[in-house]
Amino acid sequence: xxxSTSLIVQKQRAFFESGWTLDTSHRLEALKxxxxxxxxMEKEIAAAxxxxxxxxxxxxxxxxxxxxLSEISYMEKHLVSFAKPKMKLSPLAQxxxxxxxxxxxxxTVLIMSPWxxxxxxxxEPAVDAIAAGNTVIIKPGSYSPATSAVIEKLITxxxxxxxAAVIQGGREVNQDLLEQHFDYIFxxxxxxxxxxxMEKAAAHLTPVTLELGGKSPCIVDASADLPLxxxxxxxxxxxxxxxxxxxxxxxxxxxxxxxxxxxxxxLAIKRQFGxxxxxxxxxxxIINDKHFRRLLGLMEGATICAGGQYDDKNRIAPTILTDVxxxxxxxxxxxxxxxxxxxxxxxxxxxxxxxx
Numbered sequence: 068x069x070x071s072t073s074l075i076v077q078k079q080r081a082f083f084e085s086g087w088t089l090d091t092s093h094r095l096e097a098l099k100x101x102x103x104x105x106x107x108m109e110k111e112i113a114a115a116x117x118x119x120x121x122x123x124x125x126x127x128x129x130x131x132x133x134x135x136l137s138e139i140s141y142m143e144k145h146l147v148s149f150a151k152p153k154m155k156l157s158p159l160a161q162x163x164x165x166x167x168x169x170x171x172x173x174x175t176v177l178i179m180s181p182w183x184x185x186x187x188x189x190x191e192p193a194v195d196a197i198a199a200g201n202t203v204i205i206k207p208g209s210y211s212p213a214t215s216a217v218i219e220k221l222i223t224x225x226x227x228x229x230x231a232a233v234i235q236g237g238r239e240v241n242q243d244l245l246e247q248h249f250d251y252i253f254x255x256x257x258x259x260x261x262x263x264x265m266e267k268a269a270a271h272l273t274p275v276t277l278e279l280g281g282k283s284p285c286i287v288d289a290s291a292d293l294p295l296x297x298x299x300x301x302x303x304x305x306x307x308x309x310x311x312x313x314x315x316x317x318x319x320x321x322x323x324x325x326x327x328x329x330x331x332x333x334l335a336i337k338r339q340f341g342x343x344x345x346x347x348x349x350x351x352x353i354i355n356d357k358h359f360r361r362l363l364g365l366m367e368g369a370t371i372c373a374g375g376q377y378d379d380k381n382r383i384a385p386t387i388l389t390d391v392x393x394x395x396x397x398x399x400x401x402x403x404x405x406x407x408x409x410x411x412x413x414x415x416x417x418x419x420x421x422x423x
Contacts (some may be wrong), residue, residue, distance in 0.1 A: 072234060072240070072243045072244055072247060075204060075228075075232050075234065076175060076204065076247045076248070076249070077264060078228070078229050079175045079202040079203075079204065079229055079232070080174065080175050080202075081229075081277065082229035082230065083172070083201070083202050087203065088172060088197075088200040088201065088230070089171075089172075089200055089391065090097055090336055090402075091147050091150050091200075092144055094146060094197060094198055094200060095143060095146060095147075097197050097231075098139050098142060098143055098146075098194065098197060098198060099143070100221050100225045100226060101139060101190075101194070101197075101221075101226060102139045102140075102143075102214045103134060103223055103225065104221050104224060104225030104226075105132065105135060105139075105190075105221065106136075106249060108220070108221055109128075109132060110185050111217050111219050111220075112131075112132055112186055112214070113128065113132065113176065113210075114129045114219040115186075115213035115214040115215075115240060116131060116160070116185070116186060116213075116215070118213040118214075119182070119185060119210075119211040119212070119213045119214050119354065120182075120183075120185075120211065120308075120310070120352065121215075121350070121351030121352040121380075121382070122307070122351050123348075123349035123351075125349070126307070126349065126351070127186075130184060130307065131185075131186040131187040132187075132399060134187050134191065135187055135190040135191055135194065137185065137196050138190075138194045138195070140190050141170050142194060142195065142198035146198050148159075149170060149198075149199075149303055150170060150200070151168075152167040152168065152169045153167060153168040154166070154167050155167055155168060165302055166246075169198070170199070171201030172196075172199050172201045173199075173201055173250040173251040173274070174202070174249075174250030174251055175201065175202045175203075175204070175250050176192075176196045176202065176203045176204070176249060176250060176251045176252070177203075177204050177206065177244060177247075177249040177251070177252045177253070177330065178192045178193055178196070178203055178204070178205045178206065178210055178253045179241070179244070179247075179252070179253070179254045179255070179256065179264065180192070180205065180206070180207050180255055180257045181204045181208045181256045181356055182208030182209070182210035182214075183205060183208075183307060183310040183311060183312070183354070183403075184209040184311075185208050185211035185214035185215065185306070186214050186216070186217075186218065188255050189205050189207050189208075189218055190218070190257055192253045193205055193222075193231065194222075196251075196253075197226075197231065198324070199231065201250070201251070202229065202230050202231065203230070203231045203232075203233075204230070204232050204233075204234060204244070205218065205222065205232070205233045205234070206233075206234050206235075206240065206241065206244055207219075207233065207235065207248060209236065209237045210233070210354050210355055211354065215233075215235055215273060216235075218233055219233040219235060220277060221249075224335060226422075229336060231335065238323070238349070241260075243358075245263065245264060245267035245268075245309070246267070248267075248271045248273070249271070249273055250273065251273065251274055251275070252264060252268050252273055252274075252275045252276070253261045253275070253276045253278075254275065254276070254277050254278070255278040256278075256279065256280075257279065257280055257313075257401075258279050258280065258281075259264065261279045264277065270337075272360075274344045275283060276366055278312070279312070280312045280401045280403065281316070281401060282316040282331075282398070282400075282401055282402075283315060283316045284315065284316065284318070284319045284421075284422055285299075285300055285304075285315035285316070285317075285318050285319070286301075286318075286319045286320075286418060287319070287320045287321065287324065287328055288321045289317060289321040289323050289324055291324065291328075293324060293327055293328050293333075294331050294335075295330035296331070297332045297334070297335040298331075298335050298338075299334055300315055300332065300335070300407075301332060301335040301339055301385070302319070302335075302339065304333070304385075304405070304407050305336070305340070305405050305407075306337070307351060307383045308350070308351045308352065308353060308382075308383070308404060308405045309402065309403060309404045309405040309406065309407075310353070310354065310403055310404065311402075314399060316399065316402055316407070317391070317397070317402075317407065317408040317410060318408070318409045318410065319410055319411075319412055319418050319421060319422070320409055320410070320411050320412070321411070321412060321413075322411040322412065322413055323349065325409065325411050328409075329372060329373075329387065329409070331388070332373065332387060332407075333387075336373060336374070336385045340384075340385060342387055344384045345376055345377075345378055345384050346372075346377075347358075350370055350382065351382070352380055352381045352382045353381040353382070353383060354381075354418065355381070356381060358403070359377075359381040359383070362383055362402070362404040362405075362406060363377065363383070364385075364396065365396050365397045365402065365404075365406055366386065366388070366397075366406060367396070368396075369388045369390075369391070369395065369397065369408075370384060370389045370390040370391075371387070371388060372387045372388065372389045372397055372409075373385070373386065373387040374386030374387060374391065374405070383404060383406070384403075384405065385404050385405045385407075386405055386406045386407065387407050388406060388407065388408040388409065389409050391408040391409060391410050391416065392410075393421065395408065
């Protein structure tokens with residue numbers, strides 16, 4: 068029995084093989100339509116981001132909508148030059164001849180996006196794939212249903228289904244998609260699912276791009292400009308309530324500047340979020356109750372130096388933990404929330420040993 072997913076893939080593959088996407092004017096036309104759709108639906112998109120993650124309209128534009136529009140503008144400007152053959156000197160063994168590099172699309176591309184930046188991480192790869200001449204199937208995150216719905220409406224209303232389609236659903240849909248033969252897979256998410264994506268792709272020798280999480284440290288040594296470091300750390304860590312794959316997961320701080328840095332971090336939190344962040348209407352929330360409870364569990368028994376407050380709206384104030392060891396619960400997994408552990412080090416050998 069042929070699944071509905073398989074039929075969509077077959078239709079897109081047939082459309083790609085027709086050669087329509089090889090014409091750069093068609094690609095530019097599609098990007099122009101998508102850009103207009105985003106502008107037309109900007110308020111709907113912002114409202115969906117606020118519903119799913121509590122993002123204010125300004126944060127939603129800065130971190131998601133504006134970035135996608137910027138990506139489209141970049142591709143509109145450079146697409147034709149990217150697609151042109153690039154002349155190269157021919158090797159002596161091929162003389163007389165002329166050589167060139169011609170960039171060609173892969174074919175039908177699957178984009179599996181997460182829930183933390185649900186609009187940007189679904190649409191930016193789609194923009195680039197379409198600009199390169201591919202057809203795309205987008206599988207948006209199931210934990211951000213409002214944004215997934217608005218993405219489906221956007222793609223359905225402004226792009227033809229044989230060029231771009233959205234398939235929604237949970238684990239069963241993911242499994243069905245990964246059984247299909249795609250020409251490229253772009254996945255953003257956790258390591259466990261990333262391994263499964265790579266395993267399934269290997270059956271068809273499908274190339275993949277995996278953008279995964281991890282415990283990324285931010286190192287502050289004795290020579291750092293502490294006020295500036297604190298300002299940047301607080302912004303990068305607590306943006307989107309810490310639900311960012313490239314956010315500092317924990318701090319490695321030279322023991323000589325720990326107390327001074329703590330003071331600057333507290334001041335930076337107050338400046339950016341107010342004295343009571345949970346009273347700030349523009350401060351977002353954790354994506355769902357499951358992750359909210361997981362984060363509260365990471366704080367149990369910990370030494371809370373700043374923050375620690377939470378409410379019944381799945382919001383946790385920017386929190387700093389001290390007296391943290393490598394055996395602490397918060398060091399056993401990627402935090403992905405507004406909790407910042409601090410570990411001190413005496414010299415670089417100790418710091419590198421901790422990172423390893």
